[in-house]
Amino acid sequence: MSGSITVPGYPTNNRVPGFYFALDNSRANTASYGRRVLIIAQTTTGAALAGTARLSAGVTDAQGLYGVGSQAATMVAQYFALDPMGEVWVLPLADDAASVAAKGSFTITGPATASGTLCLYVGDLLVPTLVTAGDTAATIAENIVTAAASVTGLYATLAVDATTAGQVNVTALNKGLCGNDIPLGINLLGTAGGQSTPSGVAVAIAAMSGGTQNPTTLATALATLGDRVYDLLIHPYTDAASLTSFKTLFNNTDGRWAPMNQLYGHGITAFRGTYGDATTFGLTQNDPHTTVMPTSDSPSPPMVWAAQVGAQVAASIRTNPAIPITGVALTVMPPTDAGRFTLDQRNSLLHDGMSTFTVDDSGTVNIERLVTTYQENAEGVPDDSYLDIETLMTAMICLQDMRIYLASQFGGCILVADGTKIPAVAKATTAQLIGKACSARYNWQCSQFWAQNAATFAANIQAQNQGGGVVALLMPYDFANQLWVIAGNCQFVKS
CATH class of the missing domain: 3.90.1160.10 (Baseplate structural protein gp11, finger domain)
Incomplete structure (x- = not known):
């Protein structure tokens, strides 16, 4: 026999005549992680709710729970105005006991x-x-x-x-x-x-x-988020202490991007100030998991900008994480003519860890490019590997998808040495077969335009049986790029 078929739940000692069928979903899982965002902001009412994330039931719900005009209620309203289909959670924070109101x-x-x-x-x-x-x-x-x-x-x-x-x-x-x-x-x-x-x-x-002291409870509140996955964490904070808390939360070593956590996520906020202020601020940042939009002298507060940018990013992710988020309209009020960044200034900002926007003739503000604040690697060398937010969003979704796929295919398998002949019905696998499955899934991800060069991936993937039931994978991902520039030389003649 080439192998015996096992029917889950059917006892092999059964002698009662009949027809017995089990339902096996191990090859049918096409699910993905739920796409959700978390808004972190202060409340003017409901202090008892502070520090605990909860699903938002909409604008009226947020106003009732957190207070009309509060940061939390405002950001929920601004978010839903642009992304009414989004799944929004809120982590409300109380004003700090030592803070002063502006x-x-x-x-x-x-x-x-x-x-x-x-x-x-x-x-x-x-x-x-x-x-x-x-x-x-x-x-x-x-x-x-x-x-x-x-x-x-x-x-x-x-x-x-x-x-x-x-x-x-x-x-x-x-x-x-x-x-x-x-x-x-x-x-x-x-x-x-x-x-x-x-x-x-x-x-x-x-x-x-005269406003002083953002909530010092932020780090504690972030530590209570547990293992719920949030694609985006949208907030109004740009002080050093708060941004350090987010950087710690996301980091690749023991944070939400670490392999032992795989929770991922990305922070989005906004910064009010002149071009010089924004450049100075951006140069002090270096986090691949945070994006900051400078707002210049726009009448709309940064919390409004952050919520709207986050809403447009979330909507884009659901369509395809690799689509460049550019030319996307916001409903914020534009800066003054003098406050609108020139092309040279915007190019400089994009080199200094700050994102950019443009304003069209109708006064509509459009996202131009969203970058992370990451500018240098651990050796202090300029590094553009995490430049665009789309790279991080695509990586997040690709890794989540690969994890679900491999878990569906190989969960509960016996691991044997490469080259072992395994009957089709046996619940066993090899590192080599896992590598081939990765290549197959990568090929599918390429068909979604999340990644590219499937043949190169298949030729270079490494899958090693390291003993003790451990298979180590080296997956040479090549994420899809975004089209940002078309440059042409108009070479003319006269005749």
Whole structure:
């Protein structure tokens, strides 16, 4: 006999006549890991929920759990606006006990000599206030506070100053450094957008500042994530302590990218500042598992940018992780003309670990290129192996797919020496057969355009039986590239 067929669950000593069939799914597994993202941000309510990740049931759910206008609720809303089909989890954090809320102000002078609408902005949210001819500065200030109360999702509270007439104090809802990045503005759409200050009225703006200390509980909260797989971890933090916590979480040695964990994931955040600020910041970073988008002077806070970039990345991954994420629109408000990075500046940013965007003639912000902050290897030598986020996303999905495939094919197998003749029905294998299976799956991954050069992979894969039931694989992956540039020489003649 070439081998005996084993029917799972059927006793070989059965003598009762009949027809007995077992269902065996070992060759039928086509599943993949669920594609999900995790938003990490602060809450203004529900402190008891802080530090525990939970599945989001949508925008209303987030507002009820974490507080309207909180970082967590804002980022959930911004994410779902661009990726309504995504599976979103939230890891809420409480404001740190030692933190201070950022504060700013609008100071009004008057009286108004004509009626109109005063268009103030907290971040990218408009606070429209009716101004009537004859209104004093104090009256206008009180009306601004009243108008702000009707704006859903405002990132800050507004209150009339107790001592300075006409001054409206603005205080970030969440304490910490992120509040410093909430811009305050007036008439952002300009006269072309129907916005101008009523005659007789002037507004002086004091930018948000003074916010201190992002949550020190972040590292502890990240340590409780367990073994649930998240493709993306989206957050608003760019301080050194927070980014170090994420770098530790993801690292390839004992973090989520380590072979003993295989949980993977990638961090996405945003940084507000000038070109010089962004370059200086980028040069201090070096993490293959984090992407930072500089926002320049956009009225939209960095947490809004981070959530929207994350949503577009997540949607792209579900289509194909190797597709270049470029020319993809966001709904954030664009920077000023002066704040828009030039081609030379964007090229420099891409060499300094920072991603880039463009703004078209309609004022729409489009993702141009998303890179990681990784710039140098352990020897301090420039290294572009982890340059693009697409490389990391493709690697994650390829490795997850290969793991599922091999587990389905070889789980519970006897391992014997290479060259052993194994009947087709025997639950046994060799390292050589495992290597061939890897090549077959790699060939399929190439058909999905995740990888390339299947013949080279098959010729160079190594599978070694190292004894003790261990098979070591050296898989020479060649991930698909993204088309970024077409450069041509227009050589013309005159005749």
